[in-house]
Amino acid sequence: MGSDASVTICADANGLAESTAQLVVEAANEAVEARGRFMLCLAGGETPRASYARLACSPYSARIPWDRTWIFFGDERAVPPDDADSNYRMAHEALLSRVPVAPAQVVRMRGEDADAEAAAAAYAVALADAFGTRRGELPRFDLVLLGLGVDGHTASLFPNSPVLLERFRSVAAAHVAAAQIPERLTLTFPVLNAAARVLFLVTGAEKAKILRKALDERATLPATMVRPTDGELIWLVDRAAAALLQVGQAC
Numbered sequence: 001m002g003s004d005a006s007v008t009i010c011a012d013a014n015g016l017a018e019s020t021a022q023l024v025v026e027a028a029n030e031a032v033e034a035r036g037r038f039m040l041c042l043a044g045g046e047t048p049r050a051s052y053a054r055l056a057c058s059p060y061s062a063r064i065p066w067d068r069t070w071i072f073f074g075d076e077r078a079v080p081p082d083d084a085d086s087n088y089r090m091a092h093e094a095l096l097s098r099v100p101v102a103p104a105q106v107v108r109m110r111g112e113d114a115d116a117e118a119a120a121a122a123y124a125v126a127l128a129d130a131f132g133t134r135r136g137e138l139p140r141f142d143l144v145l146l147g148l149g150v151d152g153h154t155a156s157l158f159p160n161s162p163v164l165l166e167r168f169r170s171v172a173a174a175h176v177a178a179a180q181i182p183e184r185l186t187l188t189f190p191v192l193n194a195a196a197r198v199l200f201l202v203t204g205a206e207k208a209k210i211l212r213k214a215l216d217e218r219a220t221l222p223a224t225m226v227r228p229t230d231g232e233l234i235w236l237v238d239r240a241a242a243a244l245l246q247v248g249q250a251c
């Protein structure tokens with residue numbers, strides 16, 4: 001594990017949700033203080049749901065400057081936003097429908113568009129517009145939340161995918177034959193590794209083996225290749241997922 005990475009072990013999924021909410025509050029206030037706004041990238045899948053629900057409640061929700069907060073997504077499946085498999089829908093149900101963030105400050109990936117490459121390009125333009133980056137510059141998120149798949153994928157960066165080799169585009173269309181929904185949109189490594197802070201959320205015994213492997217910096221798993229070039233990397237895991245680890249501090 002790289003020197004600027006840390007592993008924090010929470011008692012259980014509830015403890016991890018509390019710690020995640022607290023870390024989001026800290027990152028939000030730090031960003032608004034320093035740059036006048038908070039650029040947050042949400043993870044998909046199921047793990048983050050409890051953290052989003054916690055963030056939507058007292059005391060955390062009142063501690064977030066929602067009027068200065070912008071919400072983005074790390075990846076999206078090729079489904080409409082009201083589909084049960086939509087990452088947007090999960091975030092909307094658990095968090096976005098329950099906090100006063102302006103809809104114009106929630107930048108959704110249009111996974112439902114038939115032309116995935118065009119949708120990826122459109123999201124890259126939306127990122128550039130929101131961050132005010134010029135051609136060739138990468139958006140620098142204040143905080144990126146990520147999950148870990150049992151095969152070591154993160155966002156929709158899956159093992160052996162050509163998208164792992166992307167060095168210039170910030171968003172790409174991915175075809176993931178092994179995934180339940182093969183067509184995906186995903187942020188790429190250049191953007192993830194440009195972030196000021198990346199927070200992996202991992203819970204459950206079924207993730208113990210892949211977590212141990214992902215934390216070995218010699219591994220070539222997509223999750224292991226997330227290493228912010230000038231930022232902090234935090235692994236927030238519960239005891240069940242940490243069962244095979246020798247590292248980590250209690251949260």
Ligand code: 6PG
Pocket residue numbers: 043044045046047048074075076077087146147148149150153154155156
């Ligand atoms: C997705 C996510 C994906 C997720 C992992 C872990 O669209 O599925 O972006 O990368 O974070 O698959 O998913 P769980 O949290 O459901 O285990």
